[in-house]
Amino acid sequence: QKEVEQDPGPLSVPEGAIVSLNCTYSNSAFQYFMWYRQYSRKGPELLMYTYSSGNKEDGRFTAQVDKSSKYISLFIRDSQPSDSATYLCAMRKSQGGSEKLVFGKGTKLTVNP
């Protein structure tokens, strides 16, 4: 079983739709959760960072963490064509001395005008 599972999609939605992206994980040691956006042939860009269960909102983006279910989500409201990218979930264990991130494979999203 992989540590982090993420449906690769692709996911295609019309402009203005609400998008839901999800990841599950198997190791309860993960404590810090991030979502990155990666445009084609570019580096990942940090979108959201959370470390507790519950919701965190930033503009059109909401990150949700459910540690009891080992499940995280990213919601995008009023999606725009410029949101078309690959979305990567990432997480980190709270271990001293090692800061590596473990990533999902990414979900490719296309928002159609």
Place this chain on the structure above:
Amino acid sequence: NAGVMQNPRHLVRRRGQEARLRCSPMKGHSHVYWYRQLPEEGLKFMVYLQKENIIDESGMPKERFSAEFPKEGPSILRIQQVVRGDSAAYFCASSPPTGENTDTQYFGPGTRLTVL
């Protein structure tokens, strides 16, 4: 541009040659990480360095790969005797010193290595 810098952006090598990838972290950041992204795969951790120290190299292949982050200058990821399977995008990330919100990592634009 105060972001993470990587060069070259594209690198073509023939099998058996050496590849050197360079990374300059964001200003004020002293932690550097290298990740590899194979086609249709997510990013995989390779190595985590602080100035003059390798902290975690658990993701680095034992043969042919090495990394350094000297006191002065950029971090270098070196791949000796490259093979076609080394073709990938290599990303560098940096984060601030311990105690200053080290939970977030900021990525560079990547170096795309093609081995012919």
